[in-house]
Amino acid sequence: MSSLMNVSKNGDHKNTGLSHRGWSNWIDDLFNVDTFPTVLSNNFNTGISLPKVNIRETKDDYFVDMAVPGMKKEDFNIDLDNDVLSISSEKKVENENTEDSFTRKEFGYASFRRTFTLPDSIEDSKIKAKYEDGILSIQLPKREEAKQKPARTIKIS
Structure with a gap:
């Protein structure tokens, strides 16, 4: 962290390009995201990750399949607006470990949000979702007029 500052043995500090008006300001600057963005972004988990999504189409439906292992169906919010x-x-998630002379607490936070604009051909009143084996699958049924019709032969009169 050579971009911090040099402190001599007598407590005086030499400014290395940052504005420091005293010890408390130096501490404030130490945790300033604008001053040290690489330190914060490389060493702290932001808790944000986007699950991988597959979108597939069948004759009658579209499916949005999302890989989200280790979760429960209660962990999800699915909205249509x-x-x-x-x-x-x-x-x-919070974990606490208490032993004779100390207590250690660890906590974690994770969130994501994915949005998809649906085509007009979706029958939105019939959308269904299920979560099984780490895959959240959302079935988006097509309206009757949007479903692919089978091929047929037209006779000439």
Whole structure:
């Protein structure tokens, strides 16, 4: 961390390009994201990750399949607002380990939100979702007029 500052043995500090008006300001600057963005972004987990999604189409439906292992169906929020499908989750985990002379607490936070604009051809009142084996699958049924019709032969009169 050569971009911090040099402190001599007598406690005086030499400014290395940062504005420091005293010890408390130096501490404030130490945790300033603008001053040290690489330190914060490389060493702290932001808790944000986007699950991988596959979108597939069959004759009658579209499917949005999302890989989210280790979660429960209660962890998800699925909303539809003006033809925008939103899938989100927010999970907080806290662990506490107490031994004779100390207590250690660890906590984690993870969240994501994915949104998809749906085509007009979706029958939104019939959308279904299920979570099984780490895969969240959302079935988006097509309207009757949007379903592919089977090929047929037309006779000439």
